[in-house]
Amino acid sequence: xxxxxxxxxxxxxxxxxxxxxxxxxxxxxxxxxxxxxxxxxxxxxxxxxxxxxxxxxxxxxxxxxxxxxxxxxxxxxxxxxxxxxxxxxxxxxxxxxxxxxxxxxxxxxxxxxxxxxxxxxxxxxxxxxxxxxxxxxxxxxxxxxxxxxxxxxxxxxxxxxxxxxxxxxxxxxxxxxxxxxxxxxxxxxxxxxxxxxxxxxxxxxxxxxxxxxxxxxxxxxxxxxxxxxxxxxxxxxxxxxxxxxxxxxxxxxxxxxxxxxxxxxxxxxxxxxxxxxxxxxxxxxxxxxxxxxxxxxxxxxxxxxxxxxxxxxxxxxxxxxxxxxxxxxxxxxxxxxxxxxxxxxxxxxxxxxxxxxxxxxxxxxxxxxxxxxxxxxxxxxxxxxxxxxxxxxxxxxxxxxxxxxxxxxxxxxxxxxxxxxxxxxxxxxxxxxxxxxxxxxxxxxxxxxxxxxxxxxxxxxxxxxxxxxxxxxxxxxxxxxxxxxxxxxxxxxxxxxxxxxxxxx
Numbered sequence: 468x469x470x471x472x473x474x475x476x477x478x479x480x481x482x483x484x485x486x487x488x489x490x491x492x493x494x495x496x497x498x499x500x501x502x503x504x505x506x507x508x509x510x511x512x513x514x515x516x517x518x519x520x521x522x523x524x525x526x527x528x529x530x531x532x533x534x535x536x537x538x539x540x541x542x543x544x545x546x547x548x549x550x551x552x553x554x555x556x557x558x559x560x561x562x563x564x565x566x567x568x569x570x571x572x573x574x575x576x577x578x579x580x581x582x583x584x585x586x587x588x589x590x591x592x593x594x595x596x597x598x599x600x601x602x603x604x605x606x607x608x609x610x611x612x613x614x615x616x617x618x619x620x621x622x623x624x625x626x627x628x629x630x631x632x633x634x635x636x637x638x639x640x641x642x643x644x645x646x647x648x649x650x651x652x653x654x655x656x657x658x659x660x661x662x663x664x665x666x667x668x669x670x671x672x673x674x675x676x677x678x679x680x681x682x683x684x685x686x687x688x689x690x691x692x693x694x695x696x697x698x699x700x701x702x703x704x705x706x707x708x709x710x711x712x713x714x715x716x717x718x719x720x721x722x723x724x725x726x727x728x729x730x731x732x733x734x735x736x737x738x739x740x741x742x743x744x745x746x747x748x749x750x751x752x753x754x755x756x757x758x759x760x761x762x763x764x765x766x767x768x769x770x771x772x773x774x775x776x777x778x779x780x781x782x783x784x785x786x787x788x789x790x791x792x793x794x795x796x797x798x799x800x801x802x803x804x805x806x807x808x809x810x811x812x813x814x815x816x817x818x819x820x821x822x823x824x825x826x827x828x829x830x831x832x833x834x835x836x837x838x839x840x841x842x843x844x845x846x847x848x849x850x851x852x853x854x855x856x857x858x859x860x861x862x863x864x865x866x867x868x869x870x871x872x873x874x875x876x877x878x879x880x881x882x883x884x885x886x887x888x889x890x891x892x893x894x895x896x897x898x899x900x901x902x903x904x905x906x907x908x909x910x911x912x913x914x915x916x917x918x919x920x921x922x923x924x925x926x927x928x929x930x931x932x933x934x935x936x937x938x939x940x941x942x943x944x945x946x947x948x949x950x951x952x953x954x955x956x957x958x959x960x961x962x963x964x965x966x967x968x969x970x971x972x
Contacts, residue, residue, distance in 0.1 A: 497908020513893035620886035
């Protein structure tokens with residue numbers, strides 16, 4: 468018997484040995500009942516396909532993909548679009564699904580019923596795989612008819628493939644168009660900066676920082692030219708002074724000859740003037756200079772005239788024809804005119820050189836301010852150029868990524884296994900239901916055995932006697948029931964409790 472809801476091992480063994488047939492009966496009954504339930508429940512068939520995500524065959528280091536979104540996020544977005552109300556309505560109408568439900572239920576409930584029948588589960592990556600890319604996913608469609616389940620699974624798979632290709636093409640087109648627009652705007656800005664820079668260079672030509680060293684070299688050259696020009700003017704002026712002196716001497720000599728005054732004193736004065744002129748010429752020119760040679764010749768001729776000069780009172784020598792200047796005087800006057808022209812040209816050249824020097828000095832003085840403005844324009848132009856080159860590089864990469872996807876070399880979805888045609892129903896599963904039925908039957912059998920043990924109030928052990936009567940056991944009497952003809956059975960004995968009275972003393 469059970470005391471306080473607890474059953475002892477001996478009592479459990481006794482009940483199990485006596486009522487062992489209860490457990491097989493309940494287990495078999497539960498299994499049969501579960502099998503009957505599987506026959507009564509409506510069948511559901513599941514069609515399955517596997518879609519893999521093929522990674523680009525060209526390394527992303529060479530051609531960057533157009534799509535930067537994670538594949539699992541993109542597939543989640545596509546799943547929401549494919550399982551939308553409009554898409555599922557198309558599938559329902561195409562295959563004529565749920566005719567009775569469509570007649571009685573709202574369309575939203577019918578769409579929800581089909582949505583619950585479609586399930587996508589991601590593939591698990593292999594353990595130890597270094598890649599973290601999304602490998603693919605399963606598409607499961609559960610329906611009452613196996614052929615319909617297969618057709619729905621094929622339709623949903625096709626939608627995934629088309630949506631993926633459309634998404635990749637759309638993203639490539641949008642990316643390329645966006646970059647083209649940004650590139651055009653960047654080109655306009657670059658052209659504006661280029662025009663500003665060209666206008667600035669034309670305005671400050673020669674004052675740019677790059678021209679500073681050239682300007683300094685040119686300024687040095689002009690200063691040297693100015694010094695040489697000043698020296699040339701000085702020499703020309705000295706030549707003019709010498710020629711004027713010679714002209715004065717020649718005119719004085721010619722006038723003296725013309726008037727008959729060719730005294731020794733006049734010739735001596737002319738000789739002294741020529742010798743002074745020779746000294747000036749030798750200080751400036753070499754002895755081989757034509758002017759030096761000519762002056763020496765005139766001195767020799769004058770000395771000869773002085774030597775051959777007549778005494779006082781003699782008739783004057785015949786001179787040149789009155790009214791015409793001697794050739795030497797005319798030559799000196801021509802040389803003076805050349806001196807004047809040369810000096811004028813040198814003065815003009817000097818003014819030009821000084822003007823150029825002033826311009827260069829002005830450019831050099833304005834170079835720091837021009838350099839500041841030039842740096843700002845160059846910096847803006849360089850920034851615009853870098854932005855344009857960066858956009859151009861991204862545009863080219865987007866175009867290559869788009870071409871890569873069109874050539875099926877980029878990331879794409881590939882059906883590994885076509886949608887299967889289910890042979891056995893996915894629900895209810897007979898082995899699962901049979902196992903559950905057997906487990907329920909076993910639990911029910913154990914509950915029945917426990918109930919039998921709980922309802923049994925008979926005493927079978929000393930402990931039961933002591934517990935029930937609250938009296939000690941004094942002796943054990945063997946079972947004397949006859950085995951055959953009055954012979955005792957030694958294998959069994961009956962335990963009887965004899966109640967003793969309590970001693971008064």
